[in-house]
Each structure stands twice: as structure tokens, then as C-alpha cells.
Amino acid sequence: MMTKESGALAGIQRQIMWNRLIAVVEEQAQTMIRTAFSTTVREAGDLSAGIFDLQGRMLAQAVTGTPGHVNSMMESVGHFLKKFPAETMQPGDHYITNDPWLGTGHLHDLTVVTPAFRNGRIVGLFANTAHVIDVGGLGMGPEGRSVFEEGIYIPIVKCFDRGVPNETFFDFIRWGSRLPVELEGDVYSLCACNDAGAKRLVQMMDEFAMDSLDPLAAFIFDSSLRATVAEIAKLKPGTYAAEISSDGYEEPVTLKAAMTILDDAIEVDFAGTSGLSQRGINVPAAYCRAYSCFGIKVVVAPEIPNNWASLAPFRMKIPEGCILNAPRPYPVSVRHVTGQLLPDLMMGCLHQVVPDRVTAEGSSCLWNPPLRGGSAVSGQARGNKAVLPDFEIVTFNSGGTGARPTLDGLDGTAFPSGVRTMPVEATENVAPVIFWKKELRPDSGGAGRTRGGFGQIMEIGTKGELEFAVNAIFDRVAHAPKGRDGGLDGGNGGVQLASGNKLRTKGFQVIPDGERLLLLLPGGGGMGDPAARDPAKVARDVRDGLVSVENARALYKVVVSADGVVDVAATAALGRDRNR
Template identity: 30%
Template sequence: MSTPADPTAEPTADLTAEILRNALCVAAEEASIVVVRSAYSTFIVEGADAAAAILDAAGRLVAHSASTALIQCASLRSALPYVLEAFPLTAMAPGEVFLLNDVYQGGIHANDLLIFRPVFVNGAPAYFTGTLIHVADLSGLSAGGMASDAADVLLEGVQLPPVRIATADGLVDDLVRVLAANSRTPEKLVGDLRALIAGANVAARRLEEIIDAHTAEGLARGVDGYLTHTERRIRAELAALPEGTYMGEYGLDDGRRIRVAVTIEAGPPGAAPSGAHVVVDFDGTDEQAASPVNSGFSQTLGGVMYALRCFVDPSLPMNEGCFVPVEVRMPRGSLVNCTWPYPGGGRWATVAAAEEAIFAALTRALPERGVAASGILQGFSISGTARPWLHMSFDLGGMGASAERDGPDATGALFGGGRNIVPQVEPIEARLPLRVEEVSLIPDSGGAGRHRGGLGTRTVLRMLEDAQVDTRGDRLRRPPSGAAGGAAGRAGGYYRERADGAREPLDAKATRQPLRAGEALVVETSGGGGYGDPAERVPEALRKDLADGRVTPRERT
């Protein structure tokens, strides 16, 4: 006769797992806060743009900070295997810290530095803490790594394969001096680098405290259970989607196109939902270009995960369990998987187009959950000419409307990271020789439809010293398209505003364009596309749009 199960066993196990999960997430969160508070670059400090994660020695993503975007998760997860290839676990020593930025080895681009610190258990590395930020400057044609005319990756900045940046004795000074010598703002670069390491060290200490409290075996069981539970949940979500293969595509302003086939499979009969999985195949996507419009494989992977998560339970935690049932096929040498020496710094347009292509494919599978195209991140950097200073930022366009609701304003389809999407005006003006004259929504910029696209934004930055600007945008010549009869959003743009108020357009990918003292950079982002026939918009929604100033009387439909 079997012994009855203890009715308290399962709740206790669940409680312990939840305590461990939260402890790991808090450790990553504290790391990201340490990086922000220790960093030197204005964009990091004021935008709170720092990613942090905990991974295990098998390269699995375990937990991450709240400010870590999906593309950053994908990069940290994708880069660690290359670190382990260059520095085997058996050769690592306590206190070592590793650094890379190589886009072909899981990195993002030259200015995004990834830090990994091993955490030892019983004398061997069992976990890694990772941090990631966009440092102020690391060489390249333009300050801040924004050169839109870089024809190869070497023109984007210093390339770093996995290297040892610190030991138990401190920083590897020779390497730090080389990096500083290749930066227009060496003090900020070294300060940011120290901040990254400080964050990874704090997360490592917290992880060691968790191990002391729960034992190494207890933590390992908790991690396995947490990841398995997430995998089970996402497979159940995928099993609820209609099986089949669905096609989608989306184009860039330069005419290049991303094509995708999304295949949803429930698994063998009787195995669902445990066998459900999805294959995302970019076969047919245009070849890579000799300009920074390409995406490294880790960034495309992040875009895929974002797009798929829009069709499953949003409460799903983001960890290795989400990646397991997703197979992504990215042809080497294509826009979505560039190879040396093709540049990958301007990946945003391609990653966002990959997302839109997946949205289009899954809209065919689930027309009741369809969505129109969105305005995307429009990056820019302003740098001093008489003395070294740098302001980097990005503004987001309106999100496309869906079959169910209007698109959110100033949100875009892919969030770039950080907690503050619009940094506070006062600290920027206190740190830099410029004045922020306007940050506003643009009326009538959202595409008309049964549901209206989200509005784009206008930002006006007045120069107090001579400077130069680099821009990097897309969906400006070809604004975000509507869906199901909805209208396209209003195209954005970049402009130079003279002291007398005259305005002239800058190219969407301008490089090192002069801005004289008294002139302003005007950044306008694209509105999201509308969804459905505009004639079907309910009168109450039209009246509210007018009352809120989102549309003007002449554009009320």
C-alpha cells in the first residue's frame, strides 16, 4: 500500500521556487541599478539604459533585470558560448571578467559592451553574471558609433572578440589603455567599463548569498524547475495557435526586404502541448548590404522572440524556457545574419522589419489579432566640434493599431532598453551645451482606421555650441503601413532648423552634418498605421480624438 502524498509538499516546493525566482531577478535588477548609478555617460545615467542577466554554465538564460530588452537578453545568451569557446570553464579562475562586442559572436555592435563574470560553485564555474550597456564612444567614423556611412564593420568601431578584461587583482591595464586610446571620450569609456564590472560583481555576490541560503543543489534544482515550467507554459501557448505555415514580409526604406515563413506545429499526436514548437525561417530575405542596415544573428533572434511573445501570454517570464521550442533559421550573409566584414550597427530597421514580417504572417493565422505597422526607433547623436562632448538618444514612433484597439503613442514596435524612454530635460541641459525646446506628440500622425495608429513625436534640440549630428532612421520614405483597409501613418524625418526658423531636411542616415550654435535639430518620428476602414470608426472615438488634440478637424476621419 502506497503512502499518501504529503499535502503540504507541493505548496512548499512552489513557494521555494518562487523565492528563488525572485531572488535571482532581484540580483540582476540590483546589477543594472549599480551600472546606471556608476556610469559616466549621460545616456546611461539619465536613460537608465543598462541590461543585466544571470546565466548558467551551459549558456542558459536564467533571469534578467526589468530594464533588459529582449534583444539584449538574446545577445547576452548568444555571446556566452563564444566566451566559453575562447576561455574554457576548466581554465577560468575566480575574479576573472570577460568582455566582447563582436556582432558575429553574439554581440550587437562596437559600442555595446558585454561583460561576463563567472560564479564558482565547488571550485568550478556554475553560473555567469552579465551586464551590457552602450558606451559613449569606441572609435569609428562617427562619435557614439552612429556612422550610417560605414561600409564595413571596421569603420563602426574597435572590434573585440572575447577577451579577459579583469582578474582577481583588478583591471587588465594594458587592454584598458588600448580601449581608452580609441575613444573620443576616454574618461567616460573607462568609467562605463568599471560600472559594467561593478554591476556584474554585485550580481555575483548576490548569487553566492543565494547559494549559501539554499545550497548549490537547491539552487540548481530551482533553476531547472523554473526553466522547465516556463518551457511548458510557452509550449501550451503555441499549441493553442492554429497549425500551419504562414508567410510574411516587410521592406526597408532602401527597398530591401525581409521575408519569413512561420510554421506552427503542435507536435506528435497526443503529445501536445508538450511537443508544440515553432519554426521561423527567413529564407528568401535579401542579401546583406555594405551599409549598417544589417542585423547580427543575436539581434534577429531577439526580434523573433519579441514578435512571438506578442501572441502568447504576456505574463510568461523571459528565460531559457522561452527559447527552447523556437527554431530560427537565418541564412548566413543575409540582412538578418550578417557576416564579416559587413556592418551591423544599424540593425534596428532590419530587426523591426523582421518583426513586422512575423506580425504579417501571424495575422494571417489569427486575423482577429492582426496589427498594422509601427513607427520605429529613430536614433541620433550630437557631438561637439570645438571640444569633446556627446549626446546620444532615440525617439520612438507610434505603434500600429490592432484589430482590437488604437495604437499606443510614442511606443514603437521594439523597445530599445532603459527605464526612461525620454530622459529628463533638466539633467541633459545641465550636462550638455544644448537646450531642449520641445518634446511633443504630433497631431494627425497616426494612420486613420477603425482603430487609429499611435502618434509620433517631435523633439527640438537647440545648440548652444557648434556641433555635428549623425542620424539613423527608417520608415521615413515608406511610412508604417496600415492593415485591413487602414491608412499608413505620417512619415517622420530629421531636420536642421536655422536660427531664423527656416527648416531643411536631413537625410534619414546623415553623417557628421554641421549644426551651428543657435541652430536646432528637429526629430520627428513616424506615426503608426491604422487598422480597418476609417469609415467604421465609432463617433465617440472621433470626438475623443478631437478633444484630446490627437487629430485636427480636417483630419478627423
């Protein structure tokens, strides 16, 4: 018979095991970062890692990773189990896919699932996802008119069978990519990552004398579900609607949501959202669910661990034929430029319920220009025309985040993806490109009581100033991030040549000899009346060169000298009410 004391001790032990499980999957993710070939993984952390029970339910995820990968990968393990049931798996097996509808939304993401064995018996599954630089096809960009143009399409297959590499599989990916060494190396990295997690799991189970993960899984799922439902119950029931605009490709895109808060669940209906595009900005449903759930969770239940049970109360209705529910074989290569707006859309609904918990809109979509040069862009060298060596590279960068109720937005920070900005030195080390400028963009943060984060200015050229190409995948140019509660919009993005000629925000374009690509990354929206901002903070931003003297006066009603000193009398003469 269990006493009160023994029950409390068991609860403490389960909590310790839960925390230990998170440490296991974090080591899993760090193994991938240390061994990855693609800079997107190694430098930016565009990945996810997690452990699943034998029913394909996620128990824990690594702290390192993106919501789009983690939350859609949560669905993908079930697809693996349908093709390869757990009881058929053997030690040393590794399974892989990049199917956008069974994985995480586009062909550049590889997902690997690996069984973990203890004493000859399967005890769990490890899964991970990583964004690789190249999978052939047109390359990462919106130009494809079907998924078949976007790269190698890998069904769920074994890449290792009982520890032996599937050479037929590796032959296909080597010959299907512009970067065969990097792609093959990344597959090995993903498998090594899962092996590291499996090894640590077995050590953990030995230490705690665990024959199965099932009791721990039941504890995790029960605790997470009850805690999430309890947080939902604190919200005012009702239906709350919002919408957000995107630049789109052929025409602007509108995302609409009606969020219904029930006693024990939150349902979101995307009726009224724009229809499918003929280009690669469409979003598979799993990716829509991934970022929508994330946008709700960071507001409603941010402290509750992310797993199958804590996400279960968030339910989505995504109409067929809308851009958030793309069927095969619609192009989806840059689904993030649409899908990463979804947390802002969710916060637009939740702002009507818990306004003190949400942010203003941010730049949201990553500004990660895929750059290409060499014979594929310029043809073969002829006469005196010099041509760059062949290269294909992606560099990850971000604009500003939206203002928070009590704090300013973050500058040049990726939200909601959470990936790291890649150091320019890392990119310059692997490709013949030069970053002539990378700095914060003054006056791009939306004015407010708390202001939006600042975007960036980036000027990119090549060695020898030779022509190269960008496959533009940018947004928030025609539709700036919106402020809230009287805060002003963030600065619009811009795509152009350094000489001033405008470029399209999406699509393959050549930067001529002697020219450079100039990117103006958007800033985040502001929150609250700008005239209520502390003049000392306005003066600080002027001193830092982030807010101009003109905007300090026009937007914040603060008169500041060029060296950042507030003219109190002149400010008072503007009729500024510091208490509002």
C-alpha cells in the same frame, strides 16, 4: 518517500526561488543604471542583465532591458565559455567583448561575463550588456564600409583578473575613444553590476541551503518549455508569409518571412529577404534571432518568463548573403534600424493566425540621433569663426506604436526595444545642445477604429546657434508603418533643417551655423475601419490638438468643431455607420 503535500510544498518553494532569482537580476540591472557613465544606460536603460548556468544557458533576465540585448546576450555567454571554460575561472575575474558576432550585434554594446562563487566553488555566471556612447571609429552611424571602421574591436578578454584591472586593456580603450572617462567608467559599472548580482545570489543560496543551481535550473527550464509548447499547440498549424519594407541606405530593403507553426515549435524562414548592404545597416544573425523570437513570444507566450528554454521552440532559417545574416567584416553599426522591424514582420505572419493578439505596425526603429560638434566638425577656430567645444552625444527618442485590437497605440514610446525616452535636460546637461521643441506630432497616428500612437516633433540646435553634425540613422520615412484590418498607415517620418531643406535619412551631415535640426518622428498604423471609431474619442483627440478638424471629417467621418464638439446632425449626414 515524498508525499503529495511535501511535493506541493517543494513546488511552492521552487516558485519562490524562481521569483527571488528575478529579483537578484533586477538588482543587478539597477546597479548598472545607478553607476553608469553613459546617458544611454543611465537615462534610457539601453542594457540587459541575466543569470546563466555553467553551460551558458540563461535562467532569468532582469525586467529592465531590451530584447535585442537580452536575447542575443543569451547566445553570447556560450562563446565566452568556449574561450574561458568555467573550470578555469577564478573569483574576481571579469570577461568582456564587443564583438558583434559574439555579442549583441554592434561595437557600441559591451558585454561582460562574471563567475559567481560560493564557498570557493563556481555556482553560476552573470552577464550584462550596455550600449555606450562612443567606441571610436566613425562613431555610431551607417557610413562605415566594414566593421573595422566602426570603432574599437574587443575580442573576448579579461578586463579584471582576480580583481586586478587589466591595464593594457584599459589603455587601449582609453586611447581609442573620444570619451575615455565615460567608456572606462562604464566598464567598471558593468563589472560592479555583475558583482552585485553574484553577492545576492550567494545570499539567496545560503538562505535556501542550495549547494547548486542545477535543480532550480531544471525546474525553470522544464516548466518554461512545457508552458511554451502548450501555447504553440493552441495555434492553427500551417505556413504563413509576410513582408515589410524599410528605407535602407543605397536602396529600399525588403524583409520577408514564412512562419511555419508545428505542434511543438515555430520555424521562420527569411528566404527572399534583401541582400547585404555596403553600409552599416546589416544585421548579425544573433540579433535577427533576438528580435524575431521576441516578436513571436509577445504574441504566443507573453506571460511565460524569458529564458533559454522558453525561447528554444522558436527556430530561424536565415539565408547566407541576406541582410539579416551579415558575416564578418560587414558593417553593422546601426543594425537596429533593420532589426527592430522584425517584431512587426513576425506579427504580420501571426495576424493570419491570431488577429486579435497583434498590433498594427509601429515606428519600430528608434530615432536616436548621434550628435557631434567641435573641431572634428568645424575645424579649429579661425578669424571670427566660433567653434563649439568638442562633444559626442546620443539621445534616444521614439515615434508612435501601432494600434492594438481594443486600444490605441502608444505615443512616443519605444517598441520593440523598450528603452526609455531620454529627458532633454539630461542631454543638455552634458552637451552644448538645446532642444527648442519636443512635442507630439498632430495627425501622425494612423486612423482606425483604434488609432496608431502619435510620433513627435523635435527641433534641436546648439548654444550660440553654431554648426554641428548629425549622423542620421532614421527609417520609416519613405515607408510608413502599415495599418491592419482597414486601418490607415501612420505618418511618414521626416528629416530636415528648420528652414525646410530636406536631409538624407541616413549618414553624416552638418547642420550649418544658425540652423536647427528638425525631426518628424513617424506615427503608428491604425487598426480597423476609421469610420467605426467612437466619435467621442475623435472629439477628444481634436480637443487635445492631436487630430485636426479636417482629418476628423475626412478620415473618421466625424464633424467636430474647433473646440472639440461633435456636430451630430452633420456627422449623420455623412452617412457614417457607427455600428460597423
